[in-house]
Amino acid sequence: MSSKPLILVTNDDSIHAKGLHKLVQILRPLGEVVVIASEQMMSGMSHAVTIKTPLMPRLVKQEEGYTEYITNGTPVDNVKIGRHRLLDRKPDLIVSGINHGSNAAINIVYSGTMAAAMEGAIEGIPAIGFSLDDFDLEADFSHVAPYVELITRKVLDEGLPEGICLNVNIPKKSDQPIKGIKTVRQAKARWVEEFEQRTDPYGRQYYWMGGVFENGDPRPDTDEKAMAENYVAVVPVKVDFTADQYLDQIKFPS
Amino acid sequence: MSSKPLILVTNDDSIHAKGLHKLVQILRPLGEVVVIASEQMMSGMSHAVTIKTPLMPRLVKQEEGYTEYITNGTPVDNVKIGRHRLLDRKPDLIVSGINHGSNAAINIVYSGTMAAAMEGAIEGIPAIGFSLDDFDLEADFSHVAPYVELITRKVLDEGLPEGICLNVNIPKKSDQPIKGIKTVRQAKARWVEEFEQRTDPYGRQYYWMGGVFENGDPRPDTDEKAMAENYVAVVPVKVDFTADQYLDQIKFPS
Secondary structure: OOOOOEEEEEOOOOOOOHHHHHHHHHHHHHOEEEEEEEOOOOOOOOOOOOOOOOEOOEEEEEEOOEEEEEEOOOHHHHHHHHHHHHOOOOOOEEEEEEEEOOOOOOHHHHOHHHHHHHHHHHOOOOEEEEEEOOOOOOOOOOOOHHHHHHHHHHHHHHOOOOOEEEEEEEOOOOOOOOOEEEEOEOOOEEEEEEEEEEEOOOOOEEEEEEEEEEEOOOOOOEHHHHHHOOEEEEEEEEOOOEOHHHOOOOOOOO | OOOOOEEEEEOOOOOOOHHHHHHHHHHHHHOEEEEEEEOOOOOOOOOOOOOOOOEOOEEEEEEOOEEEEEEOOOHHHHHHHHHHHHOOOOOOEEEEEEEEOOOOOOHHHHOHHHHHHHHHHHOOOOEEEEEEOOOOOOOOOOOOHHHHHHHHHHHHHHOOOOOEEEEEEEOOOOOOOOOEEEEOEOOOEEEEEEEEEEEOOOOOEEEEEEEEEEEOOOOOOEHHHHHHOOEEEEEEEEOOOEOHHHOOOOOOOO
16 A cells, blocks of 8 residues: 555546646646546536446556546546545545636536535545636646645645535636635626527527626625636535525424 | 416426426416426436537427426526526526435435526526435325425515525325424435446446445434424525635635
């Protein structure tokens, strides 16, 4: 058994994504890295799990301190099968990403990358999801390494509170330097959907989902605000949907 | 335009599910009902959205006060395309279910049924997800009507706070009568996964996901506890993952 920390790495942009390769490059000096990533793109898959079909992970690379599996599953499947079948011990850390595109604000709920990190939190394993605010397949990740390394080292050294993972969003590469790292809250922002209608060769209507992102949250301490000011935004995330403040208000006759 | 409330109905067990048909039967006297449900089973699809392929909804039934579409999308897709393309006005209420199987505790994060309700909350539309604690395709729904009707009427009459939806879980039919309705919090419980390994005819290993549900939450006011005592459990749900209590604790050098 290695004395280096065991780091399970996944994402939702697939094994082929530039952001995943960048993440592996940053993490390999920090521990024993096992990548378990989907063969196909899994963006927008949220916390989906595969129950209608079986999982078939394939070991595709194994070298000193580095192992790579590809799967037919979702990001959450990858965490589950890694934890319970493929790894010989509980990982010390789960890192997901680096996502091509922001997972700040409401994007977190649709994101397979953040769902994998949250599955870590559910399993009691410290977990971080990293995202870059740039959807491009060829996005420029050249500025991210110091922040990914600093945050990862801190979590490896200090752990995270039980049930908590981090949603880390990094501003797109620009002429302006990143100003620092801020711990902030999820902004109340949403997508306003626009479905583009087309007609197939047989005369049937079909629709492509698209939309415009709208941030109407004026609070000064949100992830969207921090990103807009060129800070790396870190949101401590829990997987408890209870709206505590309404527990006493919503009452039914008994 | 009808003066009756417009109720958008979906689920994750597909258009063919007994729980959906039961829900429609209960809701039709309460408003104008539009069902937009998936042709295929979408259990475990969580908040997944379809972005790799287009959506092709089909109108399959239209009669006085009742319309039915089937789609190739997920439960969240169904809410989105309903809201933004298929309906001629904003629905007054979104109701999802009745799910075959509990969505209490951590099940909420994997559930397509609850994701559809949460999408309603994100859209600013009052929404309720109903689930029965019985996975059976032929589950007995004969005891649910009074509770589904009471909770739906209350939400139609009074609305819900902005951004809040309800996760309603109903105990399985038994000899014991339901004791009432309790407003409670999401229990801290989780699935302990067990992947069953098999070998395909070509010698390759594959795995079916399974698991055992573990509730170790001793608090008296949880959904699991209420269900165990034969109450209908109502959790007010918000889609904000921020772990507020750690905002000041997790700090990075700036």
